[in-house]
Structures are given as structure tokens and as C-alpha cells.
Amino acid sequence: MFEFFKKKEENADNIENKEEKKGFNLSFSMFKNIISKTQNAISESVSEIISSKQKIDDDMLEEMEETLIKADVGLDTAVYVVDKLREKQNKLTPDDIKPFLKNEFNTILKEAGECKICLKDGLNIFLITGVNGAGKTTLIGKLAYQYKNEGKRVLIAAADTFRAAAEEQLEIWSNRAGADIVRKDGADPASVVFDAIKKAQAENYNILLVDTAGRLQNKFNLMEELRKIVRVIKKEAPEQITESLLVIDANTGQNGLKQAEVFKEATDLSSIAITKLDGSAKGGIIIAIAKEMKLPVKLIGVGEKMTDLKEFNPDYFIDALFD
Amino acid sequence: MFDSLSEKLQNIIQTTSSKKLDEDNMADALREVRRALLEADVNLKVVRAFISTIKDRADGEQILKGVNASQQLVKIVYDEMTKLLGSENKPLSTAGSPNLIMLFGLQGSGKTTSAAKLALRLRKDGRNPLLVAADVYRPAAIKQLQTLGKQIGVDVFTIDGSTDVRDIVAKAIDYAKEKGFNSVIIDTAGRLQIDTEMMAELVLIERFYNPAEKLLVIDSMTGQEAINVAQTFNEQLDITGIILTKLDGDARGGAALSVVHSTGKPIKFTGMGEKIVELDPFYPDRMAQRILGMGDIISLVEKAQEKIDLEQAKEMEKKMFSKEFSLEDFMSIQKQMKMLGSLDQIMGMLPIPGISKKDKDQIAHLGEKHLKQVESIIQSMTPQERKKPDILNGSRRKRIAKGCGLDVAVINKFLKDFENMKKMMQQFNKMKGNLGSLKGKRLPHQQFRPPIRGKRF
The missing domain is CATH 3.40.50.300 (P-loop containing nucleotide triphosphate hydrolases)
Incomplete structure (x- = not known):
């Protein structure tokens, strides 16, 4: 009765067995496997467009623009990149298109900043924010697990005191990861953060992960609440903020840009984490955000398991998209 | 970043004197429609199919007096989208037991x-x-x-x-x-x-x-x-x-x-x-307006209707125009406003021409700050002071300033503004008789709707 299912493209078990699955770094083959669906979208379309043509013509440029739009890079970014291509239309051949686009995207991603998370000595605070359903709590569980495995002392602040059972969800994750948690159910989120910072400082934790309630960026009061949390961290541990991380669902369309803009202003964002990249979405919003907001992607969520959070590698990402 | 479609279409200069919609006079507007749809995250395939439907449907249509080709086209786009979004809407099935x-x-x-x-x-x-x-x-x-x-x-x-x-x-x-x-x-x-x-x-x-x-x-x-x-x-x-x-x-x-x-x-x-x-x-017409970036004023009107107690509103209107209008009344009006949502939400729903989304957010942001200030000032007053602001002498003002953590100058300015507002409203009340003819007037897109019962507030 299952013949109506599409065949799954990759063999999950096969990936599972690979040793690298456990680490924080992702090898290129792993990465390519995971985002193969994304790759199909851009790479194959590009191949189709340029096949059987000798010259770069206007139709080709237009189709190229549409291919990029389909990957959620957004109209402005697509137009920007294709316009650059258009300028060199007569100097390049269709075969040059892929390298050209790769190079453009590479520049955009690299100019947005360093993609590696650099830990300091002593306490490192991570503020994790995002809209509802982006995957913040899950990401924190995985991040805690990662640092715990590296032998760090990890504390989690359950500052999502709003959503039903958010604290329970986080506690389950923290237990799985072997991290400690500060919970004050129903309390003011900023006070949870305050307590967590005090505890982290007093007990020499290396990592403090602050979970916050999901909020849509157009909710003034909720964004104010976030500013209050930021003020508390800045006052109590100004030197200890390692990352202010916005979590974005890979399925997000152009609203992702707006999210980055507003959260950046409210929380001094330092980077983006993109979740659910194991789905069929292209995650092209990464490119738009890097270009418009100069925010680098540092983490990617690629599955449901504890080990499915990886460092972002822009070279791999671009190679996987185009090769 | 997202300017509304209607703003953009205002800027398209008409190059043809044709009295019918044709490929030529639709081209610019259709390009803007395409852009608006893509910016709104409509899937590219769907955009293509939709634009082609619009072309077929609009080609050869007589351009109405008083509107230009772009405006006429947008009306068609809006109608088609509403139709597409709203066709076949059946209520939730209650079949089966359970x-x-x-x-x-x-x-x-x-x-x-x-x-x-x-x-x-x-x-x-x-x-x-x-x-x-x-x-x-x-x-x-x-x-x-x-x-x-x-x-x-x-x-x-x-x-x-x-x-x-x-x-x-x-x-x-x-x-x-x-x-x-x-x-x-x-x-x-x-x-x-x-x-x-x-x-x-x-x-x-x-x-x-x-x-x-x-x-x-x-x-x-x-x-x-x-x-x-x-x-x-x-x-x-x-x-x-x-x-x-x-x-x-x-x-x-x-x-x-x-x-x-x-x-x-x-x-x-x-x-x-x-x-x-x-x-x-789900309201297909509002969704179409939203996707096309046309604001959502109907939602605002209905939200106002739902959240604001009509009796209370009537009572308040009476008071607003009278000499007895006190700071307490002022507070309760503010509270009602708040129930509609934050200022940025309200502003977002209003299609104000010539103001970009960014400016709207900015205004809303400042406004919200101001409202908070005003609230804290009034909350630092005694009930008596709220009822009769006249009794607020220097020492009382100083105490209030301390209570809400603001400068006395801010308190003074607020009280002065309030007095001016009161005066203005009383004047307005006198003029109200002459304004009666305005009452029945409705916004164009409300023309085929039942009259809105809500009071202005």
C-alpha cells in the first residue's frame, strides 16, 4: 500500500553509520547528502538553462533569476546577482555561469562575517531568539549536547515562560544533554536570565544557553521584553556574550529578512542559525540575510537527532548548491 | 523594503491613450504585480499561471472613466485573487460519530x-x-x-x-x-x-x-x-x-x-x-489585499467593532466633547485603543499613502513610547487629581514627576497638551452639526458591505 510514496532519495541509515555524523563539523559529502534536495533546485535548473546554448541571452538571464527566486533568495538579491551577470553577458559563455554565481554567493556569505563560533575562556552566553516555531528549544538541546560532549559545563536558562510546557520541553532536552537548567515557571523572563547568570558565574559554568519565547517581530511589547533580557545580560555579564543568535526556519520566505532586521536592532544579533535544512526548502534566505544584514550563518539544524546540529560551512553550502 | 503595490502603480506613467486594456498598457503594471507577488512569497509557478490568467481576462477590457489602465488592472488582479482564494469554501464537516x-x-x-x-x-x-x-x-x-x-x-x-x-x-x-x-x-x-x-x-x-x-x-x-x-x-x-x-x-x-x-x-x-x-x-478579500500590499483596513474596522464596548464608546464620546473630560476618561480611551493591538499593528493595517512601512514603524515606535510615558504620568496622580487636573499646583507636579521618574517639564507639557486638546474638542463639538453630512460616507471598498456599526473613537 505504500507504492504511492516517493522514494526517499538518500539512505538515512547509511549516513547514520558514518563517524562524522557525531561531530560538530560536517563533511562535504554529508552536507551534500543533506541538502541534495536544495541542490536539485538550483544546480539542475542551471544546467538545464545553459544546456544547448552557445551564448548567454536574455531568456537565459531571466530564467536564472527565476531559479534563484525559487530558492527563496528573494527578488532583490536575485536581481542583484543576475544584473552583475548581465554586465558581463558578452564576455562570458554559458559554461561560466555556474562559477560566476558560486563566486558571487561566496563573496556575499564571506562578507557577512566569520561562520565559526569562537568560545572565550570562562563563561560564554548564548542568547537564542526567533519567531514561534523556528526551532529554538530543539536547537538549544542539541547545542547543549554538543558542548557537553566537548567537556564543557553547560547551563540552560528557561526564559520561555510563556508557551505552554516550554519549560518541560527544555528540561527534557537538558536531561538528555546532561546539562543543568534554571527554571522559574511563569516568572518574568528577565529574572530567569538574571538568576541563571548569577548561578553560571558562581558555579563556573562555561556555557549559558538562554532560551526565549517565540515572538513575531511586529509585536512591540514582546520585543520590549527581549530588550529587557538583553539589558540584564549587558549589565550583569557584558563581556560574556558570545553569540546573540537568531533562529530561522529554512522554510521561511522573505519575512526572514524582516525578522533579521528587527531582531538585530533589538538584540544586537551576531549570527543566524538555520533550522530544518533537512527538509525540501532551499534556505536561500541565508543569502538574502547575509547580503542585506551582514549577518553570518553559524549553525544549521539538519535533522531530529541530538547530533543533528552542525557548524555552517559556506564553501560546502555553495559547492553543494552548484556542483 | 516592501512598498505597497498601489504606491508603485501610482508612479507608472500612462503612455497609451487606448481606451481598452491591451498588452502595451498592461505590461508595466503586470511587471509590478509580478514583483509584488514574488516579494509576498507566492510561488513562481503560481505567479506565472496567475499573471497569464489576468492577461487573458483583462485583454480588451474597456478602461473605465476616471481610472487609468494600471488601476483598472489592479482591480482585476484583486478580484481574481479574491475569487481564487475564496472559491469552494465549505464549513467544517461534522460528519461521523464521532x-x-x-x-x-x-x-x-x-x-x-x-x-x-x-x-x-x-x-x-x-x-x-x-x-x-x-x-x-x-x-x-x-x-x-x-x-x-x-x-x-x-x-x-x-x-x-x-x-x-x-x-x-x-x-x-x-x-x-x-x-x-x-x-x-x-x-x-x-x-x-x-x-x-x-x-x-x-x-x-x-x-x-x-x-x-x-x-x-x-x-x-x-x-x-x-x-x-x-x-x-x-x-x-x-x-x-x-x-x-x-x-x-x-x-x-x-x-x-x-x-x-x-x-x-x-x-x-x-x-x-x-x-x-x-x-x-478566513477572509479571501483581506488576504488578497495583504498579498498585494494594500493594507488591511477592514480588519481594523472589525477589530474595533469587536473589542470596543459600544455603550461605553457612546458615553465616552459624550464626555470627550464636554468640559468635564478628565484625565481618567483620557486613560480609559487609551486603554480601549490598546485593545486593538499595539500601535505598530494598527498602523500596519492602515494603507496610508506616501508613508513607507519603515516610517510607519518608526511613528508607531515613538507613539508607543509616548503613550507609555503618558500612562505613567497619569498613574502617578491621585484619583482626585485625575478628575480635576486644575488642582495640580507646583508641588503636586513635583511629586508626580518623582513618582513616574520624569522631568517636571515633561509633566507640564503633557498637562498643557491635554488642556489644548480639551479646548479643541469643545470647539469641534460646536462644529459637529455642520459635519453631519459626512457620517454616511464610507470608504470605497466598503461600498457593498453592511454599514459599520462601530463609533468613531
């Missing part, structure tokens, strides 16, 4: 919240709903549904520790029959549409129990991929409708058009916010 409703979608799309909201709506419709926690994977998902169920007083069926979803559903149905629940809402785990195993779980339930409603929950912020998600869920489960969530955000929501266009299934409800109130009905 009546089975299954919710599914990607992770984080808002299924659990929607399930609780749907239960609330069904109960308002006179049904006796049971929520079933069938998300056995996400940590604390069951606890979340239980907490929500408790909040709204709806029973939640769970089996501790079980991961057999089919068994949970079977037992839930037995339980419902036994206890007299006539609607059973199944909250399933979030899943990727490309995850064969997880999709099989849903298909099994679907084939075994044949739910009357199979609703796909989809996030209104979804990008180009919405179409593939919806298509796959529809192919495998033959969905009966869509719940569009997080519409209280500022995404333009082009995903709505993509999913309706690609599945032919209606959007049955929309979700607005995390507070558990019943799911909102």
Missing part, C-alpha cells in the same frame, strides 16, 4: 496551538470536542496540549508512554464514544513531507479511520517551498482544507495563494497569536 478531525503539517507550523483553538471554536458551535495528543515524538508536546486543554476546559486524551499513534487514535475514538464527545481533534507530530516513514504513519490513520476533516496547518511566513509541502500532503492524504497560522505577523502571506492554487483546497481558518482564542475565519 466526527474526526486530523491536523498535520511541518514542524513548528502551529499544530498544537491550532488544535486547542479549533476545540474552542467547535465548543462555541455547540459541539463537545475531545483533543487527542498524538504527537509522541516532540518532547513535552503532550504536556503542551494538556496545559492548553486545561486552560480552555477541554478534555485531552493521552496514553502515557505509548508511541503507537494508530492505537492512540483507536482508543481515543472508543473513549469519545463512551463519554459522549462528538468531535475528536487529533494533534499529530510535525513532519517533513519528504519523510516517507512519518508520512506513512499519517496515511495509516487516514486509511483506517477516514477522518471527516484532514487539515494541513501551514505557517504564513513560508516561502517558495509551501507549494511542494502542500502538494505532497495533498497527494498522500487528500486534505480537506488548510489552516493558515501566524497571520498576526507581518509576512505578506503569499504562501496562501500558492497552497490554494496548487491543491484546489480551501483555507478554512487562520491563526492569530499564541493566546488561545478560537481560530479566526
Whole structure:
């Protein structure tokens, strides 16, 4: 009765067995496997467009623009990149298109900043924010697990005191990861953060992960609440903020840009984490955000398991998209 | 960044004197429409199909007096989109005993919240709903549904520790029959549409129990991929409708058009916010305006109607124009304003020409700050001072300044502004007789609607 299912493209078990699955770094083959669906979208379309043509013509440029739009890079970014291509239309051949686009995207991603998370000595605070359903709590569980495995002392602040059972969800994750948690159910989120910072400082934790309630960026009061949390961290541990991380669902369309803009202003964002990249979405919003907001992607969520959070590698990402 | 379509179209200069819509005079406007749709995240395939429909439909149409080709075209775009979004909208099926409703979608799309909201709506419709926690994977998902169920007083069926979803559903149905629940809402785990195993779980339930409603929950912020998600869920489960969530955000929501266009299934409800109130009905006309960037003024008007007590509003209007208007009254007006949402939400719903979204946000931001200040000033006064601001002498003002942490100068300015406002309103009241003729006037897009009952506030 299952013949109506599409065949799954990759063999999950096969990936599972690979040793690298456990680490924080992702090898290129792993990465390519995971985002193969994304790759199909851009790479194959590009191949189709340029096949059987000798010259770069206007139709080709237009189709190229549409291919990029389909990957959620957004109209402005697509137009920007294709316009650059258009300028060199007569100097390049269709075969040059892929390298050209790769190079453009590479520049955009690299100019947005360093993609590696650099830990300091002593306490490192991570503020994790995002809209509802982006995957913040899950990401924190995985991040805690990662640092715990590296032998760090990890504390989690359950500052999502709003959503039903958010604290329970986080506690389950923290237990799985072997991290400690500060919970004050129903309390003011900023006070949870305050307590967590005090505890982290007093007990020499290396990592403090602050979970916050999901909020849509157009909710003034909720964004104010976030500013209050930021003020508390800045006052109590100004030197200890390692990352202010916005979590974005890979399925997000152009609203992702707006999210980055507003959260950046409210929380001094330092980077983006993109979740659910194991789905069929292209995650092209990464490119738009890097270009418009100069925010680098540092983490990617690629599955449901504890080990499915990886460092972002822009070279791999671009190679996987185009090769 | 997203300028509204109507603003853009204002800038298209008419180059043709033709009295009919043709390829030439439509080209510029259609390009802007295409742009607007893509910026709103409507899927490219859908954009193409839609634009081609518009071309066919509009070609040769007589241009009405008083409008230009672009304006006429936008009207056609708006009408067509409304039609597309709103066709075939049937009410929720209550077939089956018990009546089975299954919710599914990607992770984080808002299924659990929607399930609780749907239960609330069904109960308002006179049904006796049971929520079933069938998300056995996400940590604390069951606890979340239980907490929500408790909040709204709806029973939640769970089996501790079980991961057999089919068994949970079977037992839930037995339980419902036994206890007299006539609607059973199944909250399933979030899943990727490309995850064969997880999709099989849903298909099994679907084939075994044949739910009357199979609703796909989809996030209104979804990008180009919405179409593939919806298509796959529809192919495998033959969905009966869509719940569009997080519409209280500022995404333009082009995903709505993509999913309706690609599945032919209606959007049955929309979700607005995390507070558990019943799911909102879907209004195709408003969605079309939103996707096209035309503001959402009708929503604002209706929200005002819903939230503001009419009697109280009448009373207040009387007071506002009288000499007795006090700071206390002023506060309660502000409170009513607040119920409509934050200022940025209100501003966002108003299609104010010539003001960009960014400026609107800026104004709203400052306004909100100002309102907060005013609130803290009034809260630092005694009840007597609020009723009779005249008694506020220097020392009282100093005390208030201390109480709210502001400068005395700020207090002075506020009181002066308030006095001026009072004077202005009294003058306005005198003029009111002459303004009577304005009362029946309605905005153009309200022309075919029943009259709005709400008072101005």
C-alpha cells in the first residue's frame, strides 16, 4: 500500500553509520547528502538553462533569476546577482555561469562575517531568539549536547515562560544533554536570565544557553521584553556574550529578512542559525540575510537527532548548491 | 523594503491613450504585480499561471472613466485573487460519530496551538470536542496540549508512554464514544513531507479511520517551498482544507495563494497569536489585499467593532466633547485603543499613502513610547487629581514627576497638551452639526458591505 510514496532519495541509515555524523563539523559529502534536495533546485535548473546554448541571452538571464527566486533568495538579491551577470553577458559563455554565481554567493556569505563560533575562556552566553516555531528549544538541546560532549559545563536558562510546557520541553532536552537548567515557571523572563547568570558565574559554568519565547517581530511589547533580557545580560555579564543568535526556519520566505532586521536592532544579533535544512526548502534566505544584514550563518539544524546540529560551512553550502 | 503595490502603480506613467486594456498598457503594471507577488512569497509557478490568467481576462477590457489602465488592472488582479482564494469554501464537516478531525503539517507550523483553538471554536458551535495528543515524538508536546486543554476546559486524551499513534487514535475514538464527545481533534507530530516513514504513519490513520476533516496547518511566513509541502500532503492524504497560522505577523502571506492554487483546497481558518482564542475565519478579500500590499483596513474596522464596548464608546464620546473630560476618561480611551493591538499593528493595517512601512514603524515606535510615558504620568496622580487636573499646583507636579521618574517639564507639557486638546474638542463639538453630512460616507471598498456599526473613537 505504500507504492504511492516517493522514494526517499538518500539512505538515512547509511549516513547514520558514518563517524562524522557525531561531530560538530560536517563533511562535504554529508552536507551534500543533506541538502541534495536544495541542490536539485538550483544546480539542475542551471544546467538545464545553459544546456544547448552557445551564448548567454536574455531568456537565459531571466530564467536564472527565476531559479534563484525559487530558492527563496528573494527578488532583490536575485536581481542583484543576475544584473552583475548581465554586465558581463558578452564576455562570458554559458559554461561560466555556474562559477560566476558560486563566486558571487561566496563573496556575499564571506562578507557577512566569520561562520565559526569562537568560545572565550570562562563563561560564554548564548542568547537564542526567533519567531514561534523556528526551532529554538530543539536547537538549544542539541547545542547543549554538543558542548557537553566537548567537556564543557553547560547551563540552560528557561526564559520561555510563556508557551505552554516550554519549560518541560527544555528540561527534557537538558536531561538528555546532561546539562543543568534554571527554571522559574511563569516568572518574568528577565529574572530567569538574571538568576541563571548569577548561578553560571558562581558555579563556573562555561556555557549559558538562554532560551526565549517565540515572538513575531511586529509585536512591540514582546520585543520590549527581549530588550529587557538583553539589558540584564549587558549589565550583569557584558563581556560574556558570545553569540546573540537568531533562529530561522529554512522554510521561511522573505519575512526572514524582516525578522533579521528587527531582531538585530533589538538584540544586537551576531549570527543566524538555520533550522530544518533537512527538509525540501532551499534556505536561500541565508543569502538574502547575509547580503542585506551582514549577518553570518553559524549553525544549521539538519535533522531530529541530538547530533543533528552542525557548524555552517559556506564553501560546502555553495559547492553543494552548484556542483 | 516592501512598498505597497498601489504606491508603485501610482508612479507608472500612462503612455497609451487606448481606451481598452491591451498588452502595451498592461505590461508595466503586470511587471509590478509580478514583483509584488514574488516579494509576498507566492510561488513562481503560481505567479506565472496567475499573471497569464489576468492577461487573458483583462485583454480588451474597456478602461473605465476616471481610472487609468494600471488601476483598472489592479482591480482585476484583486478580484481574481479574491475569487481564487475564496472559491469552494465549505464549513467544517461534522460528519461521523464521532466526527474526526486530523491536523498535520511541518514542524513548528502551529499544530498544537491550532488544535486547542479549533476545540474552542467547535465548543462555541455547540459541539463537545475531545483533543487527542498524538504527537509522541516532540518532547513535552503532550504536556503542551494538556496545559492548553486545561486552560480552555477541554478534555485531552493521552496514553502515557505509548508511541503507537494508530492505537492512540483507536482508543481515543472508543473513549469519545463512551463519554459522549462528538468531535475528536487529533494533534499529530510535525513532519517533513519528504519523510516517507512519518508520512506513512499519517496515511495509516487516514486509511483506517477516514477522518471527516484532514487539515494541513501551514505557517504564513513560508516561502517558495509551501507549494511542494502542500502538494505532497495533498497527494498522500487528500486534505480537506488548510489552516493558515501566524497571520498576526507581518509576512505578506503569499504562501496562501500558492497552497490554494496548487491543491484546489480551501483555507478554512487562520491563526492569530499564541493566546488561545478560537481560530479566526478566513477572509479571501483581506488576504488578497495583504498579498498585494494594500493594507488591511477592514480588519481594523472589525477589530474595533469587536473589542470596543459600544455603550461605553457612546458615553465616552459624550464626555470627550464636554468640559468635564478628565484625565481618567483620557486613560480609559487609551486603554480601549490598546485593545486593538499595539500601535505598530494598527498602523500596519492602515494603507496610508506616501508613508513607507519603515516610517510607519518608526511613528508607531515613538507613539508607543509616548503613550507609555503618558500612562505613567497619569498613574502617578491621585484619583482626585485625575478628575480635576486644575488642582495640580507646583508641588503636586513635583511629586508626580518623582513618582513616574520624569522631568517636571515633561509633566507640564503633557498637562498643557491635554488642556489644548480639551479646548479643541469643545470647539469641534460646536462644529459637529455642520459635519453631519459626512457620517454616511464610507470608504470605497466598503461600498457593498453592511454599514459599520462601530463609533468613531
